[in-house]
Amino acid sequence: MNTRAGRVALAIVPVGFIGYFFVYPVTRILILSIADGFGDVLTSASTRSVLWFTLWQAAASTLLTFVVAMPLTAVLSHFSFRGRSLVRALVTVPFVLPTVVVGSAFVALGLSNSIWGILAAHVFFNVAVVVRTVGGVWSRLDRGVVEAARSLGASPLIAFLRTTLPILGPSIAAALSIVFLFTFTSFGVVLILGGLTYRTIEVEIYQKATTFLDLGAAGALAILQLVGVVAILWAYGRYQRTRSVGLELAPEDRVLRPARSTTERVTLWSVVGGTLALLATPLLVLVTRSFRGGLGGWAFLTNPGRLAITPGEAITNSLVFALVGAVIATIVGLIAASLISRGSTVVASTFDMVLMLPLGTSAVTIGFGFLVALDEPVDLRGSVLLVPLAHALVAVPFVVRSTLPTLRAIRADLREAAAVLGASPRQVFRHVDLAIVARAAMVGAGFAAAVSLGEFGATSFIVRPNSVTIPTLIFRLLGRPGAVTFTAAMALSVILMLLTTALILSIDRLRAGELGEF
Amino acid sequence: MRTTALILAVGMLLAACGDTTEVQDTTTTNATSVTTTGDPATTVVDLPETLTIISHDSFAGGVTDETFATFTDETGIEVEVLPAGDAGSMTNQAILTRDNPVADVLFGIDDSFLSRAFDADIFVPYASPLLDDVPERLQIDDEQRVTPIDFGDVCINYDVSAYADTAPPLNIEQLAQPEYASDLVVESPATSSPGLAFLLATIATFGEDGWKDYWTALVDNGVNIVSDWDTAYYQEFSHWGGDDPLVVSYASSPPAEVIFADPPVDEAPTGVVDETCYRQIEFAGILAGSEHTEAAGLLIDFMLGPTFQETIPLTWFVFPANETVTLPQEFIDHTVIPASPISLEPGLVEDNRERWIEEWSELVLGS
Numbered sequence: 105m106n107t108r109a110g111r112v113a114l115a116i117v118p119v120g121f122i123g124y125f126f127v128y129p130v131t132r133i134l135i136l137s138i139a140d141g142f143g144d145v146l147t148s149a150s151t152r153s154v155l156w157f158t159l160w161q162a163a164a165s166t167l168l169t170f171v172v173a174m175p176l177t178a179v180l181s182h183f184s185f186r187g188r189s190l191v192r193a194l195v196t197v198p199f200v201l202p203t204v205v206v207g208s209a210f211v212a213l214g215l216s217n218s219i220w221g222i223l224a225a226h227v228f229f230n231v232a233v234v235v236r237t238v239g240g241v242w243s244r245l246d247r248g249v250v251e252a253a254r255s256l257g258a259s260p261l262i263a264f265l266r267t268t269l270p271i272l273g274p275s276i277a278a279a280l281s282i283v284f285l286f287t288f289t290s291f292g293v294v295l296i297l298g299g300l301t302y303r304t305i306e307v308e309i310y311q312k313a314t315t316f317l318d319l320g321a322a323g324a325l326a327i328l329q330l331v332g333v334v335a336i337l338w339a340y341g342r343y344q345r346t347r348s349v350g351l352e353l354a355p356e357d358r359v360l361r362p363a364r365s366t367t368e369r370v371t372l373w374s375v376v377g378g379t380l381a382l383l384a385t386p387l388l389v390l391v392t393r394s395f396r397g398g399l400g401g402w403a404f405l406t407n408p409g410r411l412a413i414t415p416g417e418a419i420t421n422s423l424v425f426a427l428v429g430a431v432i433a434t435i436v437g438l439i440a441a442s443l444i445s446r447g448s449t450v451v452a453s454t455f456d457m458v459l460m461l462p463l464g465t466s467a468v469t470i471g472f473g474f475l476v477a478l479d480e481p482v483d484l485r486g487s488v489l490l491v492p493l494a495h496a497l498v499a500v501p502f503v504v505r506s507t508l509p510t511l512r513a514i515r516a517d518l519r520e521a522a523a524v525l526g527a528s529p530r531q532v533f534r535h536v537d538l539a540i541v542a543r544a545a546m547v548g549a550g551f552a553a554a555v556s557l558g559e560f561g562a563t564s565f566i567v568r569p570n571s572v573t574i575p576t577l578i579f580r581l582l583g584r585p586g587a588v589t590f591t592a593a594m595a596l597s598v599i600l601m602l603l604t605t606a607l608i609l610s611i612d613r614l615r616a617g618e619l620g621e622f
Numbered sequence: 623m624r625t626t627a628l629i630l631a632v633g634m635l636l637a638a639c640g641d642t643t644e645v646q647d648t649t650t651t652n653a654t655s656v657t658t659t660g661d662p663a664t665t666v667v668d669l670p671e672t673l674t675i676i677s678h679d680s681f682a683g684g685v686t687d688e689t690f691a692t693f694t695d696e697t698g699i700e701v702e703v704l705p706a707g708d709a710g711s712m713t714n715q716a717i718l719t720r721d722n723p724v725a726d727v728l729f730g731i732d733d734s735f736l737s738r739a740f741d742a743d744i745f746v747p748y749a750s751p752l753l754d755d756v757p758e759r760l761q762i763d764d765e766q767r768v769t770p771i772d773f774g775d776v777c778i779n780y781d782v783s784a785y786a787d788t789a790p791p792l793n794i795e796q797l798a799q800p801e802y803a804s805d806l807v808v809e810s811p812a813t814s815s816p817g818l819a820f821l822l823a824t825i826a827t828f829g830e831d832g833w834k835d836y837w838t839a840l841v842d843n844g845v846n847i848v849s850d851w852d853t854a855y856y857q858e859f860s861h862w863g864g865d866d867p868l869v870v871s872y873a874s875s876p877p878a879e880v881i882f883a884d885p886p887v888d889e890a891p892t893g894v895v896d897e898t899c900y901r902q903i904e905f906a907g908i909l910a911g912s913e914h915t916e917a918a919g920l921l922i923d924f925m926l927g928p929t930f931q932e933t934i935p936l937t938w939f940v941f942p943a944n945e946t947v948t949l950p951q952e953f954i955d956h957t958v959i960p961a962s963p964i965s966l967e968p969g970l971v972e973d974n975r976e977r978w979i980e981e982w983s984e985l986v987l988g989s
Contacts, residue, residue: 133718136718150980208852208853211848211853211857212857216848216849216853217847217848217849295813295849296849296850296853297849298849301983301987311812313711313714314707314708314710314711314714315710315812315975315976315979316975316976317710317713317714317717317735317738318976319714319718397884398884400884468711471707472714472715472718475715475718475719475724476718476719479719479722483722485719485724486674486702486704486724486725565707565711572683576679577683579679580679580680580683582852588882588884589882590852590856
């Protein structure tokens with residue numbers, strides 16, 4: 105009884121957060137926009153072709169991402185080598201970079217107005233999802249099972265198909281559904297690389313809402329997209345649950361071993377080298393372009409002259425928002441994960457899914473939703489707090505995913521023992537859950553900060569005080585004429601890249617020996 | 623000194639509103655109260671501590687502590703600027719919040735979005751006394767719900783070095799001729815504001831019956847279409863290392879090339895084809911739900927006044943609406959303000975934009 109009341113009290117934090125900053129604004133804007141009627145948008149031929157394109161490009165992108173990411177995942181899950189954590193960090197950097205920045209690099213590679221450009225960029229951004237989600241399980245998979253199968257006469261292929269694959273299956277399915285989710289709702293990449301030839305639902309929503317000021321159509325499309333997202337997340341949730349059942353994982357350092365034979369070494373380094381080369385090419389474009397015409401762009405960052413742009417301020421803003429956003433996301437995410445870990449009921453998994461929804465909701469919908477809903481009782485619309493709050497909204501799922509496996513692994517009897525000894529639910533949370541999950545929570549916080557650093561979705565649709573972040577400043581510099589401002593935008597992208605790499609590297613240091621779904 | 627200026631300013635406002643207008647006493651707290659002896663009655667105007675402008679990102683990006691410093695010195699009112707995405711996004715945000723606006727003044731709406739804003743009735747009319755210094759052709763709203771602040775022209779720019787031996791095109795028609803085959807890069811009107819301006823220029827030139835034939839000819843002539851301005855300009859334009867010596871850009875691009883040149887140059891490396899220029903006017907309007915409409919009028923006056931207008935060219939690379947203001951030398955030397963720019967009726971654009979873009983996409987992109 106007491107515990108139950110305590111849990112309900114704890115639940116107020118995440119439920120209130122997601123309710124007030126997501127469910128309520130999105131509901132308000134959707135009701136408002138479809139008040140005038142959908143029009144014929146849902147039945148029009150153009151919507152059908154947009155929906156078809158959205159689905160097949162997401163499927164193709166997901167498949168390609170899998171093909172590119174699996175060899176790297178395999179070698180990272182077998183071999184220990186110098187620079188392994190650096191490689192893991194480097195493949196993660198693209199995932200948190202803003203699409204406006206990377207889109208222009210793909211254009212420079214001659215991939216604009218082509219489906220191949222879109223697919224390549226989607227692979228670039230999402231390789232990390234597969235490497236980290238699947239690699240997280242594979243690199244801790246006790247090899248005893250495989251060896252047993254081999255000693256019973258199974259060939260390496262049969263051993264893999266019969267033992268490794270069934271265990272990895274759910275995590276592969278989970279990774280693929282996340283990649284599908286991200287590419288299904290892709291915006292910046294498709295807008296920049298697709299022109300208007302290729303449009304996803306998300307691009308169409310943006311187009312209707314901002315170019316044609318047709319909110320009815322935008323609202324109808326937003327609902328259509330939301331239905332798709334719920335379906336994807338439902339599938340994801342299923343795999344997520346099967347995965348967490350009865351998995352015995354070994355510490356990474358017991359599983360990994362150095363590459364011994366020449367074949368192994370060649371395989372290892374050609375896979376690592378090949379994948380990194382693929383991922384690094386667009387990033388190198390940014391670096392070389394930041395030096396085009398000398399050091400002018402870099403000098404501009406320190407002395408922006410008469411233009412009202414202070415890159416120093418933008419960097420400070422970004423760091424402050426990342427910190428505040430990460431703190432909010434960690435508090436909310438940790439409490440949410442703790443509640444989800446204890447209820448295996450429909451309620452817990454539904455709540456888990458609702459927390460993931462902001463990742464798949466169009467930025468225009470969230471931004472406009474804030475605008476119509478957050479004026480009472482306190483007018484938050486012009487408040488500077490809205491920026492880290494919006495960042496936290498998309499960062500909470502990362503905290504939940506980072507901490508949930510550890511929390512699920514806490515044996516129930518520890519909590520019961522504490523409760524029997526007289527601990528209140530809050531004390532149980534503090535001394536049992538929090539103590540054990542602290543490291544995983546730090547990892548989650550780090551991810552939240554990285555996501556916040558690169559966030560350029562909802563924030564660009566929030567009316568906000570003039571507090572420029574690094575991505576918004578890059579975008580503004582790109583839209584200005586002049587040689588120096590262009591190279592300065594590239595230089596700022598390089599700074600963002602370096603900040604993100606440093607952050608991911610420190611997360612991975614913490615992670616050693618930890619479980620994590622991402 | 624400050625008070626004198628304030629009384630003057632309020633006096634000007636009263637004069638502008640006409641003799642019979644009584645300025646309402648608002649119930650704002652924390653407001654400075656100023657008594658002025660207007661004619662015929664004594665009125666009290668409450669000035670707020672802060673006025674808020676909602677604008678597009680590119681305006682907000684140019685605002686510094688200096689931008690409104692003179693205004694704050696004269697009136698004691700601080701000015702805050704809220705960036706709200708691009709012009710379309712900003713307009714929709716203002717419409718969505720019309721019952722409880724986030725700002726007092728909206729700035730940066732261009733003629734193509736005006737009729738939508740008028741339909742939603744988001745502005746209160748205001749006639750600035752400074753409109754006398756603004757050319758008639760910029761004052762396109764008879765009801766004075768919005769005040770023109772600046773204008774910019776979207777024009778074909780050419781790479782001077784690429785036309786050392788041959789002549790650059792003179793007008794839009796010539797772009798489809800064989801001597802300019804594969805020379806032109808344009809932005810998609812679906813994703814880019816200069817791209818849309820160029821499409822509108824072709825519609826204004828060839829009419830509803832002729833523009834599709836023209837675009838078919840452009841496509842046959844090898845026009846290169848990209849999604850946004852910076853791709854067109856920095857990657858495809860030959861001055862920046864691309865293959866196309868003609869690009870849809872701005873009338874202010876050549877002066878920008880000179881101002882930002884490193885090392886400095888005397889002559890602009892690019893030029894403007896002035897008969898291809900399509901004009902976009904940017905307006906400011908007082909939002910109907912604002913509690914400080916009188917003070918907002920003072921802010922509009924300030925934005926039309928010389929102090930603010932002089933900063934416009936070098937900060938936002940557009941042209942000041944106030945014609946008494948002197949342009950920077952680079953703008954005089956390296957570009958043109960076309961005498962008769964191309965334009966379309968704002969209502970016409972609003973009614974047809976979506977259809978035009980869709981028809982264009984079908985024709986040119988084949989989707």
